[in-house]
Amino acid sequence: MGMDTSEWLRSFEATRAAADGWNPCETETLEALGRLRLDFLGRGGRLTESLKGLKGLSLDDRRKLGPRAQSLKASLAERIQRRKSELESSLDLSLEKDRVDVTLPALPPGRGRLHPLTLMALEMTDILRRMGFSVADGPLVEDDWHNFGALNIPEHHPARDMQDTFYLKDLPFLLRTHTSPVQIRAMERARPPLRVICPGGRVFRHDQVDATHSAVFHQVECLAVDRGITFADLKGTLDVFMKSLLGPSTKTRFRPSYFQFTEPSAEVDVSCLLCGGKGCPVCKLSGWLEMLGAGVVNPAVFKAVGLDPEEWSGFAFGLGVERLAIMKYRIPDIRLFYENDLRFLRQFDENIV
Numbered sequence: 001m002g003m004d005t006s007e008w009l010r011s012f013e014a015t016r017a018a019a020d021g022w023n024p025c026e027t028e029t030l031e032a033l034g035r036l037r038l039d040f041l042g043r044g045g046r047l048t049e050s051l052k053g054l055k056g057l058s059l060d061d062r063r064k065l066g067p068r069a070q071s072l073k074a075s076l077a078e079r080i081q082r083r084k085s086e087l088e089s090s091l092d093l094s095l096e097k098d099r100v101d102v103t104l105p106a107l108p109p110g111r112g113r114l115h116p117l118t119l120m121a122l123e124m125t126d127i128l129r130r131m132g133f134s135v136a137d138g139p140l141v142e143d144d145w146h147n148f149g150a151l152n153i154p155e156h157h158p159a160r161d162m163q164d165t166f167y168l169k170d171l172p173f174l175l176r177t178h179t180s181p182v183q184i185r186a187m188e189r190a191r192p193p194l195r196v197i198c199p200g201g202r203v204f205r206h207d208q209v210d211a212t213h214s215a216v217f218h219q220v221e222c223l224a225v226d227r228g229i230t231f232a233d234l235k236g237t238l239d240v241f242m243k244s245l246l247g248p249s250t251k252t253r254f255r256p257s258y259f260q261f262t263e264p265s266a267e268v269d270v271s272c273l274l275c276g277g278k279g280c281p282v283c284k285l286s287g288w289l290e291m292l293g294a295g296v297v298n299p300a301v302f303k304a305v306g307l308d309p310e311e312w313s314g315f316a317f318g319l320g321v322e323r324l325a326i327m328k329y330r331i332p333d334i335r336l337f338y339e340n341d342l343r344f345l346r347q348f349d350e351n352i353v
């Protein structure tokens with residue numbers, strides 16, 4: 001037979017006292033905790049031995065003392081486990097694992113900058129404002145009258161073809177295909193004399209997207225209406241505008257062209273930004289880059305907005321912001337403007353370092 005009950009109790013109470021006297025906070029390492037666990041609960045540990053010793057006691061005593069021994073085992077195991085989790089997640093331990101130098105200065109917060117197209121449009125607006133033009137704007141969703149009819153673009157004209165224009169489903173509206181409707185809105189809003197610029201608005205065309213085409217792009221539109229305005233005013237304004245924008249040695253060239261809303265109309269070229277007119281691959285050896293459409297306001301447009309073409313005359317021009325930026329910065333693909341790749345965008349806003 002094993003030990004008698006009083007002997008068992010003495011050793012069990014000593015074990016319990018030792019367990020109760022253990023202060024978990026004093027066990028500072030996982031190793032020490034492991035040793036303590038073995039000491040009580042390991043094979044041959046003090047509590048393990050007490051539990052084993054129960055076998056030698058009478059059935060009555062086993063029924064009485066067994067649960068006490070089991071509950072001590074359970075509570076001790078739980079306290080050890082809790083301390084183990086504490087130690088594992090302690091600050092010391094994590095600092096040990098991944099040393100972070102908390103004294104290093106933080107990275108400066110990134111500052112926003114202006115998009116190259118915004119910069120380009122602002123620059124153009126700024127020049128024209130100094131020449132006496134004021135800012136005007138119109139909606140992106142237009143009606144047929146402002147986008148086409150009032151601009152003397154007849155019903156059957158191919159520019160109205162579904163291929164070029166996005167029409168709104170079941171509604172008498174469309175997405176403007178150019179910024180020229182802003183001319184009409186400006187003349188409806190105020191009586192001449194009038195000098196307005198629409199700075200870099202979005203326009204929409206049903207184009208296949210590739211390196212040089214986008215279904216959404218930006219235009220700057222300019223309109224001057226007064227008594228006695230001639231083609232010479234257009235030439236002078238554009239020459240000064242282009243020299244301010246692209247440098248004092250920039251030359252302009254006017255080629256005859258056709259737009260419904262101007263008569264006469266011109267396509268305007270500027271001397272190549274790269275070779276200055278000598279001829280290079282960028283200008284395809286011509287020395288010139290095609291830049292914008294322009295002309296003298298067609299009398300039919302004045303009639304459409306209720307102005308007397310005998311009294312008033314004017315000029316207008318419109319140019320693509322992307323096209324200008326592509327030429328100025330020699331950008332190989334129009335899609336770069338819309339993809340928001342920071343490596344691309346960071347190159348433009350020179351005011352921000």
Ligand code: PHE
Nearest residue numbers: 178180293294295316317318
């Ligand atoms: N709206 C024309 C276009 O989109 C450009 C233009 C504007 C031409 C003003 C003449 C006068 O092509």
